Every structure is written in structure tokens, then in C-alpha cells.
Amino acid sequence: MSQAVEKAVAPQPEGAHSERLSALFDVLPPGAEVCGLVFDPRLRVATASSGCEALFGRDVRSASVTELFRDFQAPKAEVATLDLLTRSVGRPKHVRVFWKQAARQVTALVIDLEAMSKGGHAVAAATARLASEVVHEGRNPLTTIKLTLQTLARSRLEGRLPRKVALAMREVRTSERIFSALSGLGRVSEPTEGVDLAEALEAAVSDMRCELDERGLGLRCELSLGEVSRRVDGGRLQLAVGQLIGLVGHGLEAGQVRLAATQLPGGVEILVEAEPAPSRRPSGAELSIELVRKIAAEHGGELIDFARGFRLTLAA
Template identity: 25%
Template sequence: MVALTLQSLHCAREGILDSRVAHLSELLQQKRLLFEAWTQERENGLIFIRKSPAIRDVLKNGTESSTAAARDLLGRYRINHSELSALTLINSRCQVVLASDAETQKQAQQLCAALQHELESRRHPMWHFAHPEGSDTQANAHLVLPIQDAHGEFIGHLIGTIRLQEMMFSMQGAGEFSPNSSLKLLLLRSANLECIAAPLERPELSGHPYALPTGFNRSGKEASLYSDAAGTPVLGAGIELPNVPWLLIAEVDQYEVFGMLRFLLRRAGYSFVAVLITVVVIALVLSNIIATPFRALKQVCSDIRSGGKRRRLGRFSTAEADDLANSFDTMMDQLEQTRQQLVQAETLAAIGELSASLVHEMRNPLNTVQMNLQALGAQAELDDRYRELYELALRQTNRLHHMLNELLNYGAKLELKRTDADLVALLGDVVQQFELRAEENDVKFMVSTKASPLTVHVDVEQMYRAIGNLIDNALAMSPAASTISITIEDITESTRITIADQGPGVQPALMEKIFLPMFTTREDGSGLGLPLVRKIAQLHGGTITVTSPPSGGASFQLMLPKGTFK
């Protein structure tokens, strides 16, 4: 337990550290973008000034009017930008031409002497840092911009002296940890790590080297734990600023960084005893909860083994035990369903034997009656009334023959004799058998096949019988002047034969019943045609389904799996 707690605290410390490092990294990236925008804004402002005709005229001609205009322009710009401490014009010979005041002119002369070589050789904007003599609190940066006349000839420089503390002040606030955070920002020279801009509460750091740990990362993506100049443990990270040789440092007190960890340590100590007691209590309760389902399962298994009536396990207090009970009950339901199917199969087999015997016993006298009726109709001269009765008796005899044949076919044990056959040709033969009957009823067939031939490995006789029963049923339900649509579709895992009529359709409550033996909605139906179709489909590994839209009509889909095909 103690080891687990210590490991958790270590993980929490690493997690807090990673979070603060990521925050510091994001913060430095934001500050870097702020600095880049801030410096670019200052450059754009001075670039606008250096393009002034008065500035160019002062550097080339030095007339009193142009000098006054240039001084007025520089003065007004400086007043509107508080971060500027001075603006100075230097000609191409590194001589001060115009300064905002006498003190600025003196410092500009010193700056020109220090930067003479760079001013003569460089013709593009540059930043230069200079810490003023006799000052420990204020650092300036000089933005030097070359000036060209209208013909592109170099004529001098414009130098803007910028207070770095103003720049640091403008970068405060965005993205920091909290209003009371110990976060501080420092600006160091990249080369010698001299502090050139420090927080307002630490002015003594300016102008002095700042100690950073060996291997301190300057990409802004990593942070280090070390002690700052005052000996305070901090978490710090740094990032190089664009276009200037400066390093921006962000530091936050380690006491603040790991404040949450100290809180967790205290809470861990207070909670240890309570957790220990709770664990003991929970263990006792859980042992009882876990044992209860197994005791119930054992009792149910004993009842089943002894032949008693099976009861369900029911529900338990835990989700896992409840899932186990549901799985067990589902398994028992499936076993019961399988048992009922076996009983049904045995019953069907018995029905098959009985129906074969009954059909054999009934067929001989029925044949005798039928032949006598045919002989009587051929020899006797019957009036219209008796002729109608004779034809009715003959039709009913033929119907009995048909019903006995269907009963024999349904009750018989079917053993498939699979051979290769063209399903399209097979369907055509079945349709041709019913064409005369369809013509008499004013019904048309519309057959649609996408592939011909389509070779299948089926029992041709049984498949012929199944499709024939579906077409016979469609003809019986179709009104005059209607169409029966027959299609063969090759889909992903199977091939579908669809036979759709335009009859009254099938009520939703009867869609499953019509496939049960001896159930029929037709006056002349035997109730065995569609059950026989399902039996043949299942023997081939397929299915038979029916759909019936509210608008009328029924559509039967005979699905044969891909395994049926060569």
C-alpha cells in the first residue's frame, strides 16, 4: 500500500511537472510571437519616418527649414510612442545630424563611435543593445535603420532608442499561470547571458550575468529545475528571440509548481487509515456479493440434474453477476429451443410416415372414384344441371389428388440430389408451365435476369417445386390485368429470386403463419405449399421471406447462399 502510494505520488509529480513544462513552453511561444509583433511594429513605424522628405532633405542638404520640419516630426512621433526615449539622425559619415535633445546627442555620439564599423558596413535594419553608463535599472535597445534618397543612394541612418522595460511590460500577463503567480520574465544576451531587462521587483539583476544550469535548453520546448540568482528553486525555460541575439527566460517558483503535490501528500496521510478500514469492510461485503451468484448457479444446476422444472437465475446486484445470469439463462433457452426443434423433427418424421400410409390408403379408392366419374361423363348424356354437378365432383377429386400429393411431399424425408443446373433456364421452364393458366386469368409475367446462364449446384426437382409453388401462389392471388414480376439478383453473399404479385398482399400478423403447415388464407389452398418452399430453401441453406407494402401486393424472396453456386 505504501509502495503504491509512493509510486502514485511520483507519477503525480511527473505529471504536474510535464503539465507545467508544457505551459511554460506554450507561454514562451506566445511571448516570442508578442515580441516579434512588437519589434515589427516599431520597425514599421520608423520605416515610415525614414521615408519622410524632410528626413531625407536634412541628411542631404541640412537646410534650416528641413531641419525644423524633421525635428518637429521626430518630436511628435516620440511623444506618441512612450517606449521611445530618443530618435537620432546620422549621416553617411557616422556624424550626428539631428537628435531629440542634448543628452540624446551626447549618447548618440558615443553610440556612433562604438558602432562605426557596423554602421559603415551594414545597409539593413539591425538591433543593438546598450546599457547606459551610471544606470543599474534601465536598459535600452537601439533600432538602426538605413536611409536612402529617392534614387536609392545611401545617405545615413535613423536610430530609435527603445526602453526595453516598456517592451517587457507589454509582454506581461498573456498566458500566465494565475493572477498571483510567481512567474517572472527576464531578457538576457544570448552570448554572455547578461541580464538586459529584469522584472520590476528585481531591478538589481539588470546589467549583471545571470547563472543558468549547464545544458540549459534554448528552444522553448524543455525546462530545467535550478536555483535563480536569489537562491530560490525555480522551474525555468528559455527561447531565442527572432532577429536579435537575445534570450527570453521564464521562471516560476517550484513551491508554486508542486503546491498540488504537497496537498496530495497531506491528503494521502489523512486518508491512509480511512482507506485501510474501508478496504476491509468492502472486502467482506464483496466476498458475500461474489459468492451469492455462484450459490444460486449451483442450486439451479442441481435442480436441472435431478430432472426438476428448470427455473431462471434472475437478476443480481452486480453487473458482472447479472451478465453471467443472463448468459446462463440465454444458453438454457437455446437448449430448450433445440430440444423443441428435435421434438418437432421427430414429430414431422412421424407425420411423414403416417401421411405416406394415409396417402397410399386413400389414393386407390380416390383413383377409382375419379375413373368412374370420367367414364360416366364420357358415356352418359347429362343435362346442364347434372353436367355442372359432374364437373364440380371431378374438380374436387382433382383437388384431393393435389392435396394428397402435397401432403406426401411435405411429410416425406427429402434427400437432396444436387446437380449442376442453369438457374435462369430452370426459372424459364417453371414460368412456361404456368403461361397458359396466366393467359386464362389475364395475368402477365415480367422476368428479369442480370446474368445468363447462372450455374447452380442444387436439387433440380426440389428447386423446380419450390419456385413453382411460389408462382402458383402468386397466380392464385393476382387479379385480372395484373403483372407478376420475377427477378434474379446476384448480391454480395447470395443470389435472390424475387416473385412479386399485385394481389391483396399479406397482413403483418400473418407473415409468419403462412409458412406454418396446414395454414392457408385461400379457399382452394392446402396449407402446405409455402411450408414446403421453406423446407426446400432451408435444406439448400437458404431462406424464404415475404414483404407486403400497405399499398398491396406480396413479394416473396428466395435467398440461396453463395455456397450453392459453382
């Protein structure tokens, strides 16, 4: 293992986050493949991202740490690094593995997502302060505009005014979503045990239903999660799903948004899609997508973007 890799993955004191990130980006080669893995306390794969099967050439679920690296005849130092980072008492460990393969030899950079998030508290705090200032300066006048538009909407408007008020309100909703995403990027998920994921999803649906109703759009919710509690950050997931519903809904002129959550082996899949397919992506879409990707990664999952909407996976 190179010194840069050792520096990137070795435990370091708080405040060394930027140096560790620099080491990480120095190591990653152009075109490096990425495989997201979640290990259970027995050091076997509980969840694997979509790229892992293609990378290993087989289903890696339930495979052990040593089995994975044996497939590539990897150096013992890298097996030891992954083994060390995935050891955890009582709960899964979320990691990302960056691979570079040459002639059946693989170099792996293993990143502990939880440690990286906590190690970056100074950067996150600075981002949060900046986001808070921007949101504060923009949200107050936006609220005034929104209240004025709502008053106008309840009045007896004639001609083209109702349509103009509706369009203006739509832009206000878009701005609110952007401010919410900006504020959320400056924070870090703090999962806790015993969270009712269905309750968090239903809260996101409740928040967004009024907005979709104003635009004449439906919102269909299908939850197949059972009654098992999970270790997640309910508030952050509510924010993420609300952002996805808003993105999909803003691309629709008519129809409905469908939210479906399904329990999978080792995790949960949350599907947010338009019926029919949306015609466009709204303003600020990339900011919202980046926020949801961050929240997904903090829960050992990923966000997959497709034509009709988004697929969010969680190792929960």
C-alpha cells in the first residue's frame, strides 16, 4: 500500500480532514472504479452498490472481506486495512472502496464514510455558517413574496392574473427547495437507533402533497417496509425524499408522482418517479441531487438517476 493510501485511511486527529482529503484525491487514478460496500459485524457484505457485481464478476452479497480480495489476489496490507475499517460492534460499517486493477492485481483505497464525515466537522461547520447566512438573507424576502402571492390567489382575479400568480408561486417553491438544499449541504447525518422509516417518508409526503395539489398533480405513496425500526437520521431522510419529490414534480405539467419504498436484503430501496415521464429538470436540480447523494452516502447507500425519476438505496 502506498504512503498516500496509508495516510488517507489511517486514523487521524480531528482537524486533519483537509489533509486526508488531499491524500485521497492524490491517490485516486483517472477512471478508477468505485464500489460501495456495507459490512455487517461478522465482516460479511450486507449491501453492495450497483457497480460491485460488474467489478467482481459475481454477486458479492454475504462474501467476507478476505474472499473479496482473494478474487483479485490483493496484497495482504490491503486486506488488513479493509478488515480493520470494517470492524464494528453491534452495527454495520459503511465504507467506500476505490479500485485500480492491473493484471489481476488490485490497489484498493478504503474510506470509512462515518469517520470522514465526522473528521470533516470544521469544513461542515464553515459550510453550514455560510449556507445559513445565504438562506437567511434570501428566505425572509421570499417569505414576504410568498404570503403576498397566497393573498392574491385567494382574491377574485381576472384575465391572465391567476395564471401569472400560479407561475410566480411555482418559482417561489423552487427557490424554497434550493434554499433547503443549500442549508442541508452544510450538515451531516446523525443516524440513531429505533427510527420508524415509514413515518419519516410519510412526513415527507405530507410536506409535499400541498405543493403538488396546488399544481393539480397527484402523489401516490406505496410503502412495503414492515414495522422494523432502523438506524437512520429520520429528519435528513425526510429532507432527501422531499427534495426528490419536488424535483420530479417540478418536471411534470400533468400526472402524478409515485413514491415506493421496499425492503430489500440488507437495505431499503426508495423509488421516486413521475407518471408520465417528466419533460424537464427544474432550476437548482443539481444542488438538490448533490444533497441527496450526500445523505445517501452517509447512510451507506447511493442515488441512481434515471429518466422517470430517482432510486435511493439505504443500508438500513
